Every structure is written in structure tokens, then in C-alpha cells.
Amino acid sequence: MTSNPQTRDHAGHAHHHHHHDNTFLLSKNKNDAGVRITRIGLYVNLGMAVTKGFGGYVFNSQALVADAIHSLTDLVSDIMTLATVGWSLKPPSDRFPSGYGKVESLGSLGVSGILLGGGFFMGWTALIALCQQFLPEAAAIAESWGLLPHHHHHHGIDDLGPNINAIWLAAGSIVIKEWLYRATLKIAQERKSTVLASNAYHHRVDSLTAFVALLLIAGSNVLNNAQWLDPVGGLVISLMVVQAGWGNTKQALLELADVGVDEEMRDNVRKAANRAVEGITTSSEPVNVRAIQGVKAGQNYLMDVEIGAPGTWTLEQTRRVEDLVRERIGAKVRGVKKVRVRFVTNAAEEPNFLDEFIPGDPTAASTPDSEAEYDHDHDHKHEAANGDARRRK
Structure with missing residues (x-):
């Protein structure tokens, strides 16, 4: 980093x-x-x-x-x-x-x-x-x-x-x-x-x-x-x-209580992130900033940025863009101390950070009876994820 x-x-x-x-x-x-x-x-x-x-x-x-x-x-x-x-x-x-x-x-x-x-x-x-x-x-x-x-x-x-x-x-x-x-x-x-x-x-x-x-x-x-x-x-x-x-x-x-940052702060971060990705050219699709959110902790802002990128990109390519976005936001927006970047394909549905939350009853997955069942499901999902075009950091 x-x-x-x-x-x-x-x-x-x-x-x-x-x-x-x-x-x-x-x-x-x-x-x-x-x-x-x-x-x-x-x-x-x-x-x-x-x-x-x-x-x-x-x-x-x-x-x-x-x-x-x-x-x-x-x-x-x-x-x-x-x-x-x-x-x-x-x-x-x-x-x-x-x-x-x-x-x-x-x-x-x-x-x-x-x-x-x-x-x-x-x-x-x-x-x-x-x-x-x-x-x-x-x-x-x-x-x-x-x-x-x-x-x-x-x-x-x-x-x-x-x-x-x-x-x-x-x-x-x-x-x-x-x-x-x-x-x-x-x-x-x-x-x-x-x-x-x-x-x-x-x-x-x-x-x-x-x-x-x-x-x-x-x-x-x-x-x-x-x-x-x-x-x-x-x-x-x-x-x-x-x-x-x-x-x-x-x-x-x-x-x-972690209320979201104000509109002005989100706009400033979005401008800086857009500047960071605007020079990146790909043969097929553009790279674009899809969503911004964040919370304030004292004088420090902790921000999340979602970026749409071609589904064919490698981890190395996403990592380079991530570093670029983080450095640009850090240099241009005062008070930002942490930037978490995630990548999705440009074709992904409407940006929504809520999908990072685990749905359902959290206690159900931790009972011993469900562990074998969980492993079986997990293997299936893992195979499906390998073939999925969506990838995130």
C-alpha cells in the first residue's frame, strides 16, 4: 500500500x-x-x-x-x-x-x-x-x-x-x-x-x-x-x-453511530477518483467510478470507492488502478485517511455497498450441524464464482 x-x-x-x-x-x-x-x-x-x-x-x-x-x-x-x-x-x-x-x-x-x-x-x-x-x-x-x-x-x-x-x-x-x-x-x-x-x-x-x-x-x-x-x-x-x-x-x-459523510465530501472524492481513472485507456471498455460512500471519524474520513472495469482484467491491473485512485484521493481531498477500493464489471447491476453485508440469521451458520452442509454449499459457490465475470478487491 x-x-x-x-x-x-x-x-x-x-x-x-x-x-x-x-x-x-x-x-x-x-x-x-x-x-x-x-x-x-x-x-x-x-x-x-x-x-x-x-x-x-x-x-x-x-x-x-x-x-x-x-x-x-x-x-x-x-x-x-x-x-x-x-x-x-x-x-x-x-x-x-x-x-x-x-x-x-x-x-x-x-x-x-x-x-x-x-x-x-x-x-x-x-x-x-x-x-x-x-x-x-x-x-x-x-x-x-x-x-x-x-x-x-x-x-x-x-x-x-x-x-x-x-x-x-x-x-x-x-x-x-x-x-x-x-x-x-x-x-x-x-x-x-x-x-x-x-x-x-x-x-x-x-x-x-x-x-x-x-x-x-x-x-x-x-x-x-x-x-x-x-x-x-x-x-x-x-x-x-x-x-x-x-x-x-x-x-x-x-x-x-457512523452516519454517512455529506454530499460535498462524496463529490470531492468522486472528482479525485474520476481524475485518477480518466487517463486509463483499455481496448474494450472504459474504467469508471460507480459509487462512493464513507464515514467520518474525528478529523479522519474513511471512504469506499466502487470502480467498474473490464471483466478481463488481471489482479495486477486492478491493483495498479487501486493504488492510483488511493494516491490521488489522498493528495486532493483533505482529511481522507483510508480508501477502500472494490472492482466490479461494468455490466454489474446498480451500485450498492449493502451487498457486502451477510444476509440472514448470523447464528444459523455457526451451529455444528450445519458445518458439513455449509462446506458442500461453499464448494459449489466457489466453482460458480470462478466462472463468474464479476470480480472485486
């Missing part, structure tokens, strides 16, 4: 780490753009979680505290991203023959799960605050039953609302997070990486939540008796976070 060494060199040169790959968190691979932007995000989130949490407490802003919790969920997601990006680029092994790409999908699921959990937690905190402002009697009963945490601000319910100075923290957060979003998304699109894209949208949501916090801090300072605006801001922020978390969770789950 001509493309194998390339993959091994590409994926292996920068990763000198042990099996339990926590070392990637202190990544030696500082030249990798994905690692670098994630590390910057990590430091920024750490700073912001502390600053906004402290600021929200000092300036009495529910929205700012909610935003700080969100920065904290981002911090955990950055650490998971660092760990999974490192794993997903490792070359395939005997134990993981399709590579480690799904580790990144698992990471993406973890990141999104944290985002969902953080969103629900923020929403719950905001609801408690609203309940304590508008339904103090019900809140007191719920507190006595242990359903709500004890609230220490009942004297006047902090009539001052959030301090106007909280606005500066929110404004700074918007600027920094919007920059991080754009920088991370650019790399995610170049790499076609779901976990980096998931991280980029974290930054965008954080920038939007900071904007909401800014509006509501301003509103509760400018308008009369509008202190309730601040916990409403916390609630709005939590809904935005939950929505983003659900979208990413769904995407990661589909990837883990």
Missing part, C-alpha cells in the same frame, strides 16, 4: 507519548495550529472564569456569574479538546485498524455534554433568583424543604441590582471571545475537525452571552426597579448554552 507510509509519517512524527495520553495536555506539539489555538483559549477561559466570577460576586450580577460558569465549562472543554486532538491524529494500529478518529468524536460528545450540563445549571440558578424575587413566600417554603439553597440577600433583595462597573467585564469578554471564535473556526474548517468547530462555537456562544449580560446589566441600571432583568439575563444565557450544547451533542452522536 503506497499511501500507508505517508499517513504513518504524517501522523507519527510529532507525537512521542505514552499509551495513557495525558501528556498531550502539556503538549510537545506546539507547532500544531489546533493545539496552539486551544491552549490560548484555555488560558483565556481560565482568566475569564476567575475574573467574571469574582466580578459577578462583587458587582452583584447574576448574568455575570452565569457567564463565569460558562467560561468554566469552556475551560474543561479546552482540556478535553487538547487530549482528543492528540489521540485522533495517531496512525492506525492492530487494535484500532480504522485509526483513533472516533476518540475525537467521543471528546466532542464530552465537550457538548459539559456545555449542556453548564447550561441547565445556569438556568436553574437564574430561576431560583427570579423565584426569590417574585415569589418570596414560595421560595421560603422551598428553602425550608431543602428544594432551594438558602438565600442570604432577603433584606431588600439587593435593591441596588448589579453594579454598572460589571459592564466593563462583559464588554472585554465580548471582544476577546469573538476573536477566539474566528481564529478557532478558521483552523477547524481547514482541518474539518468537529471537536475544534465545537470549541469555536463555545467561544461564539460565550461572546453572545457576554453581550446579553452587558445589555441586562445596563438595563437594570438605567431602568427603574428593573433588578429582575439580571437573573432574566442569566436564564436567557442558559437557554443559548443549552441550544448550542444540544446541536453539538447531536452531531457527535451521529458521527459515533
Whole structure:
């Protein structure tokens, strides 16, 4: 296989780490753009979680505290991203023959799960605050039953609302997070990486939540008796976070369940495969690309290509075309790590990869009573196959 060494060199040169790959968190691979932007995000989130949490407490802003919790969920997601990006680029092994790409999908699921959990937690905190402002009697009963945490601000319910100075923290957060979003998304699109894209949208949501916090801090300072605006801001922020978390969770789950690649990817692979076979001339029939399918594992795409060829071809001829197709797709379509090629005659029926699945009850063939019967059938089928024009790799 001509493309194998390339993959091994590409994926292996920068990763000198042990099996339990926590070392990637202190990544030696500082030249990798994905690692670098994630590390910057990590430091920024750490700073912001502390600053906004402290600021929200000092300036009495529910929205700012909610935003700080969100920065904290981002911090955990950055650490998971660092760990999974490192794993997903490792070359395939005997134990993981399709590579480690799904580790990144698992990471993406973890990141999104944290985002969902953080969103629900923020929403719950905001609801408690609203309940304590508008339904103090019900809140007191719920507190006595242990359903709500004890609230220490009942004297006047902090009539001052959030301090106007909280606005500066929110404004700074918007600027920094919007920059991080754009920088991370650019790399995610170049790499076609779901976990980096998931991280980029974290930054965008954080920038939007900071904007909401800014509006509501301003509103509760400018308008009369509008202190309730601040916990409403916390609630709005939590809904935005939950929505983003659900979208990413769904995407990661589909990837883990091996959903087929999108139309754009299939078209790109088809174009590259067509280019590879267009120069091949045979005396009798053309060689053509009949069908493409594939799945995504993290940043890696694993593709299947069906090629129609003359029935008279030898194994050597098919092998040469297979290598040509694999090399061309590997060179032209970013992210493709494995190409499996199968050959059929041009006269074969409609392309359908489903015929690779074994039909019927899988347990029936494995019973001892049916083994002699199976051998007899197998011999007959083998003879028939030898005379069959259809051949595949």
C-alpha cells in the first residue's frame, strides 16, 4: 500500500507519548495550529472564569456569574479538546485498524455534554433568583424543604441590582471571545475537525452571552426597579448554552453511530477518483467510478470507492488502478485517511455497498450441524464464482 507510509509519517512524527495520553495536555506539539489555538483559549477561559466570577460576586450580577460558569465549562472543554486532538491524529494500529478518529468524536460528545450540563445549571440558578424575587413566600417554603439553597440577600433583595462597573467585564469578554471564535473556526474548517468547530462555537456562544449580560446589566441600571432583568439575563444565557450544547451533542452522536459523510465530501472524492481513472485507456471498455460512500471519524474520513472495469482484467491491473485512485484521493481531498477500493464489471447491476453485508440469521451458520452442509454449499459457490465475470478487491 503506497499511501500507508505517508499517513504513518504524517501522523507519527510529532507525537512521542505514552499509551495513557495525558501528556498531550502539556503538549510537545506546539507547532500544531489546533493545539496552539486551544491552549490560548484555555488560558483565556481560565482568566475569564476567575475574573467574571469574582466580578459577578462583587458587582452583584447574576448574568455575570452565569457567564463565569460558562467560561468554566469552556475551560474543561479546552482540556478535553487538547487530549482528543492528540489521540485522533495517531496512525492506525492492530487494535484500532480504522485509526483513533472516533476518540475525537467521543471528546466532542464530552465537550457538548459539559456545555449542556453548564447550561441547565445556569438556568436553574437564574430561576431560583427570579423565584426569590417574585415569589418570596414560595421560595421560603422551598428553602425550608431543602428544594432551594438558602438565600442570604432577603433584606431588600439587593435593591441596588448589579453594579454598572460589571459592564466593563462583559464588554472585554465580548471582544476577546469573538476573536477566539474566528481564529478557532478558521483552523477547524481547514482541518474539518468537529471537536475544534465545537470549541469555536463555545467561544461564539460565550461572546453572545457576554453581550446579553452587558445589555441586562445596563438595563437594570438605567431602568427603574428593573433588578429582575439580571437573573432574566442569566436564564436567557442558559437557554443559548443549552441550544448550542444540544446541536453539538447531536452531531457527535451521529458521527459515533457512523452516519454517512455529506454530499460535498462524496463529490470531492468522486472528482479525485474520476481524475485518477480518466487517463486509463483499455481496448474494450472504459474504467469508471460507480459509487462512493464513507464515514467520518474525528478529523479522519474513511471512504469506499466502487470502480467498474473490464471483466478481463488481471489482479495486477486492478491493483495498479487501486493504488492510483488511493494516491490521488489522498493528495486532493483533505482529511481522507483510508480508501477502500472494490472492482466490479461494468455490466454489474446498480451500485450498492449493502451487498457486502451477510444476509440472514448470523447464528444459523455457526451451529455444528450445519458445518458439513455449509462446506458442500461453499464448494459449489466457489466453482460458480470462478466462472463468474464479476470480480472485486
